[in-house]
Amino acid sequence: MFKNKITAIRVVLLILALAVVAVIVASIMTFSAGDDDEKVKIGCVLIGDTNDRGWNQSHIEGLRVAAGRLDCDLFYSKNVPEEKEACEKAVNSLLADGCSIIFLTSYGYGEISKDIARSNPNVAFFTISNSDDVRNMTTYFARLYQIRYLTGLVAGMTTRSGKIGYVASMENSEVNRDINAFALGVRKVNPDAKVVVSFTGSWNDEEKERECARNLIDYGADIITYHEDIDYATKEADSLGVYTIGYNVIYGKYSDKLLTAALFDWDEIYENEITEFLKGKSSFSGGHWEGINDGAIRLSDFSNYVSEEAKRVVEEETNRLNAYWDIFSDRIIDNKGNVRCNNGERLSDDELLYHMDWFVEGVEFYGK
Numbered sequence: 001m002f003k004n005k006i007t008a009i010r011v012v013l014l015i016l017a018l019a020v021v022a023v024i025v026a027s028i029m030t031f032s033a034g035d036d037d038e039k040v041k042i043g044c045v046l047i048g049d050t051n052d053r054g055w056n057q058s059h060i061e062g063l064r065v066a067a068g069r070l071d072c073d074l075f076y077s078k079n080v081p082e083e084k085e086a087c088e089k090a091v092n093s094l095l096a097d098g099c100s101i102i103f104l105t106s107y108g109y110g111e112i113s114k115d116i117a118r119s120n121p122n123v124a125f126f127t128i129s130n131s132d133d134v135r136n137m138t139t140y141f142a143r144l145y146q147i148r149y150l151t152g153l154v155a156g157m158t159t160r161s162g163k164i165g166y167v168a169s170m171e172n173s174e175v176n177r178d179i180n181a182f183a184l185g186v187r188k189v190n191p192d193a194k195v196v197v198s199f200t201g202s203w204n205d206e207e208k209e210r211e212c213a214r215n216l217i218d219y220g221a222d223i224i225t226y227h228e229d230i231d232y233a234t235k236e237a238d239s240l241g242v243y244t245i246g247y248n249v250i251y252g253k254y255s256d257k258l259l260t261a262a263l264f265d266w267d268e269i270y271e272n273e274i275t276e277f278l279k280g281k282s283s284f285s286g287g288h289w290e291g292i293n294d295g296a297i298r299l300s301d302f303s304n305y306v307s308e309e310a311k312r313v314v315e316e317e318t319n320r321l322n323a324y325w326d327i328f329s330d331r332i333i334d335n336k337g338n339v340r341c342n343n344g345e346r347l348s349d350d351e352l353l354y355h356m357d358w359f360v361e362g363v364e365f366y367g368k
Contacts, residue, residue: 039071039072039073040070040072040073040100040101040274040277040278041072041073041074041075041097041098041099041100041101042063042067042072042073042074042075042099042101042102042103042274043075043076043077043091043094043095043097043099043101043102043103044059044060044063044074044075044076044077044094044102044103044105045076045077045080045087045090045091045094045102045103045104045105045106045109046059046060046076046077046078046079046080046105046106047079047080047081047082047105047106047108047109047203047204047229048078048079048203048204048229049078049079050076050078052204052229052230053230053231053251053252054204054228054229054230054231054248054249054251055105055106055203055228055229055230055248056078056105056229057249057251058248058249058264058266059103059105059266060076061266061267062264062265062266062267062268062269062270063076063103063266063270065267065270065271066267066270066271066274067270067274069271070271070274070275070278072274072278075094075097075099076094077090077091077093077094080106082106082107082108082109082112083112084112084113084115087104087109087112087113087116088112088113088115088116091104091113091116092116095120095123099123100122100123100124101123101124101126101274101277102123102124102125102126103126103127103140103270103273104125104126104127104128105128106128106203107128107129107172107174108129109127109128109129110127110128110129110137110139111129113125113127113137114133114134114137117134117136117137118134118136120136121135121136122136123136124136124137124277124282124284125137125138126138126139126140126273126288127139127140128140128141128174129172129174135284136284137284138282138283138284138287138288139287139288139289139353140269140273140287140288140289141174141287141288141289141290141353142264142269142289142290142291142294142296142297143289143290143291143292143296143297144178144248144262144264144297145177145178145180145181145327145328145352146181146291146292146297146321146326146327147262147263147292147297147298147299148178148181148182148185148262149181149182149184149185149317149327150185150260150262150299150314150317150318150321151182151185151225151245151259151260151261151262151299152181152182152183152184152185152186152187152188152195153185153186153188153189153310153313153314153317154185154245154259154260154302154306154310154314155182155185155186155193155223155225155245155259156185156186156187156188156189156190156193157189157190157307157309157310157313158223158243158259158305158306158307158310159186159190159193159222159223159243160222161220161221161222162190162192162193162194163193163194163196163216163219163220163221163222164186164193164194164195164196164221164222164223164224164225165196165198165212165213165216165217165219165221165223165224165225165237165366166179166182166195166196166197166198166216166224166225166226166227167197167198167200167209167212167213167216167224167225167226167227167228167233168197168198168199168200168226168227168228169199169200169201169202169203169227169228169229170199170200170201170202170203171199171357173352173353173354173355173356173357175227176356176357176358176359177352177356178227178262179195179197179227179359179363180328180356180359180360180363181327181328182195182225183195183359183360183361183362183363184327184328184332184360185317185327186362187360187361187362188317189310189313193362194362194363194364195362195363195364196216196219196221196364196365196366197359197363197364197365197366198212198215198216198365198366198367199365200212200228203228203229204228204229204230206230206232209226209228209230209232209233209236210232210233210235210236212233212366213226213232213233213234213236213237214236214240215366215367216366217237217240217242219366221242222242222243223242223243223244223245223259224236224237224242224243224244224245225244225245225246225247226247227247231246231247231250231251231252234246234247234254234258235252235254238254238255238257238258241255241257242257243257243258243259243305244257244258244259245258245259245260245261245262246258246260246261246262246263246300247261247262247263248262248263248264249263249264250263250300256303256304256305257303257305258303259302259303259305259306260299260300260301260302260303260306261299261300262297262299262300263297263298263299263300264296264297265295265296265297265298268294268295268296269290269296272288272290272294272296273288287349287353289349289353291321292318292321292322293321293322293324299314299318326346328341328346328347328352329341329345329346329347330342330343330344330345330346331343332347332360333360333361334358334359334360334361335358335359335360335361335362335363335364336358337361338358340358340360
């Protein structure tokens, strides 16, 4: 028996502290990175080609830079569809090459690669989608939605029609999150504006994406942005003399009507992840989500069409983000009138990563 209540409280607090430490230790995975005299081998699975001038090229280029800086070897499998058999075949090829860390770079790979990850517990798997129930697999991504919000401010202060077109691949948490963030930015500065979304059902369909851009322009949209692997939609809009906002990376030339772009810095993201792995400090609890304060994402330069007032507002909101404010906080209403977040609250990362199956007020859908 404890002599007094203070001693009992101290013991309970000590037990709780030890439990917390145990949880933290359990979340730090230790992997075999190969023999000491061999370079660490990094694997990557791509849904498209390495020279697509879009999503896949940006990932492989970022990995090449990071692997070069850290003296690692890089292996990859390309043109791998989001199908279980194809994904497992690609991963098995990388495992045969001796890869001890594998990056799965398309949203659909997460769920279909869980079994092969479980079968290879000494290999570290990183996926940009759901991976919260596999011990050696974690989510890695960047909070691009923060920059999407900033581009939404620019769009909202530039539009004259009050309609901004958004060509998107499909409904999932990643895509929906960016649409919502963009719309929140638009509506902050232009409460009556609408973000009109046209889904293609695919990550890469040039004909469909260009068609969607044209349809949205005909509908009255005077700015076009997109969430696809390649920038077909904004290239189409640019060719028609319409304002555009870029995404992920900018390849090729645009007119000055490219107002700005929400960009990843994949080389920094990959270098951070691989460095932690090499140090044996990779945490596989809660995911890795880098934001504006980590150098993982950025806003591109503004065109001459962006007003000084818009630049001032973007700077003010950037300062708020740098102070660790997050845009998915305080009162948020969805486009069906439901309250999704109240004043003084903030949506959890779990909600943002895995459960964003709704859209904020001001988001509409072309053809619906």
